[in-house]
Amino acid sequence: MSVWALLGRTPSGVRGFRMDGAQLLEEVAASESGASLALLVKDGPVVRIGDGDAEALPVAVLPGDGISLSNLEQKSPPDVISGWVRLWVAGALASKPNWAGVIVVTHGDVTHWLQISADEVVSVQSxxxxxxxxxxxxxxxxxxxxxxxxxxxxxxxxxxxxxxxxxxxxxxxxxxxxxxxxxxxxxxxxxxxxxxxxxxxxxxxxxxxxxxxxxxxCHPQDMLAPGLAALAQSLGYVD
Incomplete structure (x- = not known):
């Protein structure tokens, strides 16, 4: 069993997912990273959304290694895209390998227009x-x-x-x-x-x-399960 977890901050606190490979086992939301979230991370690696240095565009939608689904950044025009957006985009692309087009994502009160090609985020206008x-x-x-x-x-x-x-x-x-x-x-x-x-x-x-x-x-909530499955595959957590 390839058990792992993903944790990320939201405006209301912390949201976490416990996974067995590409299968979602449990989801928890808490005001802070406390005891309820500790149950998710009792074994296996933990991937954290938004941690670490932001990755510069153009870049793959999902990382191929590491323990962070970091934010993305664009130098010109200056911009930052949340790791949550990467997860939703991965969910939308899960059934569309090598798809080319534009994904419009509203995260909070900011809307990102993302140019996608060959499973990479090429550029953004927000x-x-x-x-x-x-x-x-x-x-x-x-x-x-x-x-x-x-x-x-x-x-x-x-x-x-x-x-x-x-x-x-x-x-x-x-x-x-x-x-x-x-x-x-x-x-x-x-x-x-x-x-x-x-x-x-x-x-x-x-x-x-x-x-x-x-x-x-697409609704962001509907993109979570396929996005998590795609992340598990990208990080090598699928047996």
């Missing part, structure tokens, strides 16, 4: 549209005309948002913000297949579908 939507009271649907307006005239975003605020049109505000995001990330989605990993993927799916971009939605 945005804080979700943070702006929360601050401005965005809607769960977007206005298609506003989306198109801000894609073609992103420099008018502040004026567009003022108009939407005066008229109380939350869908227009959402459309304008998503339009600017698509304008900024055009090199990533144009002519690509896109996978959206988000707890609430609706806005990205709507925006991409308006551009006739082939896209699929």
């Amino acid at each position: 945005v804080i549209t979700q943070r702006l939507l929360s601050a401005l009271g965005g809607a769960d649907r977007l206005d298609a005309s506003a989306l198109a307006d801000s894609m073609s005239q992103p420099e008018r975003l502040a004026a567009h948002l003022r108009k939407a605020g005066v008229t109380g049109d939350a869908a227009a505000a959402t459309g304008h913000l998503m339009g600017v995001e698509l304008a900024a990330t055009r090199p990533y989605w144009l002519g690509q297949e896109v996978i959206v990993i988000s707890e609430v993927p609706g806005l990205h799916m709507q925006a991409l579908e308006h551009q006739a971009v082939p896209c699929t939605a």
Whole structure:
């Protein structure tokens, strides 16, 4: 039996998984790394998410050795991607070997547009549209005309948002913000297949579908089991 564990910090504390090779045995969440998590690490190696030095892009989605699923970093433009995102991406790619395209991952209030090729993260463009939507009271649907307006005239975003605020049109505000995001990330989605990993993927799916971009939605929780199995394989924990 190849027993091992994975531990990682979350905004609410620590989350851990006890594995037998590629099979998930147990999952525990705790406010701190205490007795409940100690049960997960009583034997076998422990892999920690986010520990160690960040790995520079381009780099493989999963490490081939070591005891850390470290964060990723990009020098230009400067960016950092959580090890949790690596795990979710690995889950999305588990059934797509050598897939090439773009994976859009929302982690907290930051969205990463990741260029994927040959099981590597090649580059990233990240945005804080979700943070702006929360601050401005965005809607769960977007206005298609506003989306198109801000894609073609992103420099008018502040004026567009003022108009939407005066008229109380939350869908227009959402459309304008998503339009600017698509304008900024055009090199990533144009002519690509896109996978959206988000707890609430609706806005990205709507925006991409308006551009006739082939896209699929995934929930981060659903990516954990296949991601953990892929990590076990990558680290040699599968007999």
